[in-house]
Amino acid sequence: MKALAARRHHRFAPVVLLLLALLVTGGVYALLAPSPASADSASTQDIETGKKLFQANCATCHGPNAEGSDTVPSLVGVGAAAVDFQVSTGRMPMAANGPQAIEKPAQFDAEQTSQLAAYVASLGTGPAIPTADQVDPAKGDAASGAAIFRTNCAMCHNAVGAGGALSEGKFAPALTDVDPRNIYQAMLTGPQSMPVFNDANVSPDEKRDIIAYLAEQHDGSAGGLTLGALGPVSEGLWAWVVGLGLLIGAAVWIGAKSS
Amino acid sequence: MSENQHSTDVTSADQNTFADPGIPEHQHRRGDVDAAASKRAERQVVVLFAISVIGTIASLVAYFAFRPDGTTSGTRLSTLTLGLGMAFALLGIGLAAVHWAKAIMNDTEVSEERHQLSSPDDVREAAVASLKAGVDDSGIARRGMLKGAALSALALFPLTIAVPLVSSVGGDWNVSKLRHTRWEKGMRLATDPTGRPIKASDVTIGSVFHVIPDVSEKERSSGEWLSEKAKAVVLLIRLDPRDLHEADDRKGWSYDGIVAYSKICTHVGCPVALYEQQTHHLLCPCHQSTFDVADGAKVVFGPAHRPLPQLPITVDDDGYLVAQSDFHEPVGPSYWERLK
Numbered sequence: 001m002k003a004l005a006a007r008r009h010h011r012f013a014p015v016v017l018l019l020l021a022l023l024v025t026g027g028v029y030a031l032l033a034p035s036p037a038s039a040d041s042a043s044t045q046d047i048e049t050g051k052k053l054f055q056a057n058c059a060t061c062h063g064p065n066a067e068g069s070d071t072v073p074s075l076v077g078v079g080a081a082a083v084d085f086q087v088s089t090g091r092m093p094m095a096a097n098g099p100q101a102i103e104k105p106a107q108f109d110a111e112q113t114s115q116l117a118a119y120v121a122s123l124g125t126g127p128a129i130p131t132a133d134q135v136d137p138a139k140g141d142a143a144s145g146a147a148i149f150r151t152n153c154a155m156c157h158n159a160v161g162a163g164g165a166l167s168e169g170k171f172a173p174a175l176t177d178v179d180p181r182n183i184y185q186a187m188l189t190g191p192q193s194m195p196v197f198n199d200a201n202v203s204p205d206e207k208r209d210i211i212a213y214l215a216e217q218h219d220g221s222a223g224g225l226t227l228g229a230l231g232p233v234s235e236g237l238w239a240w241v242v243g244l245g246l247l248i249g250a251a252v253w254i255g256a257k258s259s
Numbered sequence: 260m261s262e263n264q265h266s267t268d269v270t271s272a273d274q275n276t277f278a279d280p281g282i283p284e285h286q287h288r289r290g291d292v293d294a295a296a297s298k299r300a301e302r303q304v305v306v307l308f309a310i311s312v313i314g315t316i317a318s319l320v321a322y323f324a325f326r327p328d329g330t331t332s333g334t335r336l337s338t339l340t341l342g343l344g345m346a347f348a349l350l351g352i353g354l355a356a357v358h359w360a361k362a363i364m365n366d367t368e369v370s371e372e373r374h375q376l377s378s379p380d381d382v383r384e385a386a387v388a389s390l391k392a393g394v395d396d397s398g399i400a401r402r403g404m405l406k407g408a409a410l411s412a413l414a415l416f417p418l419t420i421a422v423p424l425v426s427s428v429g430g431d432w433n434v435s436k437l438r439h440t441r442w443e444k445g446m447r448l449a450t451d452p453t454g455r456p457i458k459a460s461d462v463t464i465g466s467v468f469h470v471i472p473d474v475s476e477k478e479r480s481s482g483e484w485l486s487e488k489a490k491a492v493v494l495l496i497r498l499d500p501r502d503l504h505e506a507d508d509r510k511g512w513s514y515d516g517i518v519a520y521s522k523i524c525t526h527v528g529c530p531v532a533l534y535e536q537q538t539h540h541l542l543c544p545c546h547q548s549t550f551d552v553a554d555g556a557k558v559v560f561g562p563a564h565r566p567l568p569q570l571p572i573t574v575d576d577d578g579y580l581v582a583q584s585d586f587h588e589p590v591g592p593s594y595w596e597r598l599k
Contacts, residue, residue: 151451151469155532155544166535167542167549167560190465193535195496200461201450201468219331224339258288258361 050119053112057093066123078189079126080117085185087113089178091192099169100192127188134204135180140212148202149210156194160217162229166193176218180211282370290362300362304355311351318344434596438589440472440491442570447473448495448519448580451488454479457495459574462517465536468495470519472582490590492522493570494532495580496552498539504554512571514580519570520556523591524548526563541567564593 007013055064061072068074075083086092090104108116117129133139150159156172158164163174170193175183184207190196202210220226227234290297321340327333377383399406447456451469454476462468470493478484500516512518520541524531529545539553548561556567568590571583589597 147452152467155530164544166533167538167540167547170535172533190536193537195467195534195536196463196465198461198463198466200458201466206453216331220335222331222334222338224335224342254357254361257286258290258366 046115047119047122050115050117053108053116054119057107066120075120075123077124077126078120080121080129081127081185082189082191083117083120084113084129085182085189085191087116089182100171103173127185130181130184134208135184135211136208137180137212137215140208140210142209142212142216144206145209145211145213148206149213152197152202153210158229160226160229161214175214180215183211183214282368285368288362288366291366297363300358304359304363307351307355307358309351311348311355314344314347314351318348434594437591437594440585440590441474441487442472442491442582442585444582444584445575446582447575448493448572448582449473451492456579458578459514459517459580460578462495462497462580464497464499464516466497467534469522469532470495490523492530493519494522494534494541495519496534498553502539502553506555509555509569512569512583514573517572517580518552519572520552520567521570521586521590524563525565525567526561526592528591531567
């Protein structure tokens with residue numbers, strides 16, 4: 001400690017401290033940043049297996065016949081799309097009560113998910129899981145998608161789908177790493193805080209356009225670093241801390257007497 | 260100068276203050292006493308200029324090597340390499356110039372004493388006398404006509420700037436425009452931006468439609484449309500009718516749980532459209548004003564003062580949603596003439 005204390009007045013000490021602080025912040029973020037989940041769609045439909053899975057894993061909250069209760073939604077008529085969205089993104093089964101069910105590694109594999117979906121779909125008609133063709137970004141028109149996204153989605157999910165905050169701990173998740181199938185299902189079923197955008201509101205072709213627009217955002221920004229695409233917060237932080245810091249450093253260097 | 264004495268002669272009056280230490284002794288730079296150090300500084304400047312030259316060459320190479328190919332990553336590579344080359348080209352020149360001045364040019368220290376700010380008394384008296392002579396010579400005190408003419412000319416001239424400025428900044432002064440929107444009785448509600456009329460049966464529970472008046476394609480491409488749309492945008496939401504609490508005088512303004520509210524925040528006019536389906540709260544992204552859609556869009560949080568204006572709606576014979584009338588109050592933020 002003595003050796004360290006002797007050097008704390010060294011003229012590079014603030015710089016070393018700043019770098020250390022940045023490194024620690026970056027390291028902590030890298031450790032805590034959520035990891036993306038992935039899932040594939042499946043085709044086998046076994047309502048009976050799905051029912052058993054449901055009763056073992058979901059019935060505690062949603063009731064033995066998926067009828068729900070005062071605080072838990074009924075799943076009759078929510079359709080296969082809702083189940084596939086919630087289960088394949090790991091939102092259901094919920095690990096704990098919170099402001100909203102958060103994305104986590106999926107608990108069921110693709111086959112089990114499709115069995116669960118088949119069972120819930122058998123309880124009442126609801127939106128079906130979209131086909132691969134319906135969610136193919138290559139077939140959508142990104143320019144039309146951008147116009148529809150700006151009006152219908154950008155206020156919560158950010159202009160490039162980087163996500164944003166809602167009230168009381170709820171948030172609209174980032175759409176950067178979401179499976180196109182899940183994007184389509186979310187619009188169709190309106191999970192949690194999200195409203196429903198049915199086919200009369202945003203037609204199936206327009207939904208595919210939105211998916212194409214979001215796929216286009218994977219390339220990042222043509223202008224350079226996006227800084228999280230969070231707008232004035234991250235940009236302001238960089239401008240004030242890094243930009244002004246460099247300017248002050250330059251002013252100090254110009255004013256200091258040469259040794 | 261006698262009244263300034265205590266400010267110039269502090270040390271003799273007060274024993275507690277310390278004496279003026281004077282200018283510190285001149286410290287020679289390494290380059291001034293050591294020829295090798297001087298040579299080194301010179302080399303450093305040359306290296307900095309060389310960095311600038313390399314930056315310029317790199318920028319030119321980047322211009323020819325990485326042409327934007329229409330893809331996002333191609334454009335990014337092009338602008339990034341061009342910009343980095345330019346940055347080093349200019350940074351090298353700047354750093355070299357400053358380093359040159361600091362390390363190689365002479366470092367003779369010069370001190371300048373502060374002097375009295377006001378001019379000497381005789382100069383001031385001469386100036387006042389000269390001004391007085393000018394005023395007497397012009398005869399402005401005696402010649403009333405001349406004085407009036409000069410003042411009128413000077414007072415009127417600013418109008419040449421003020422009138423065009425005020426008239427173009429204000430656009431037109433017809434504030435009644437703020438009281439009315441494009442909505443009228445029987446006008447269909449259409450989706451934004453696609454312009455499809457909306458059937459009541461298409462609005463499922465939990466749905467949110469972003470709505471514009473169903474005007475002709477021609478009107479939508481006109482220059483006026485953006486101003487009209489800015490006032491007329493509406494958010495259409497269907498709630499479970501059991502969740503909906505309506506004031507008695509607005510019972511007939513919704514249709515089977517479908518309500519339509521202005522999307523323009525009553526605080527400063529941002530588009531309020533963050534709708535939480537489960538809480539029925541509608542958030543404004545600018546200042547977090549929160550409106551309760553289930554309860555007449557009343558303000559439950561944030562700086563907004565008034566509920567969002569509600570658009571009375573019903574259905575026409577073909578099942579399409581139509582407006583019963585325009586909004587019953589001006590949409591958007593307060594203004595002087597709003598009187599409420």
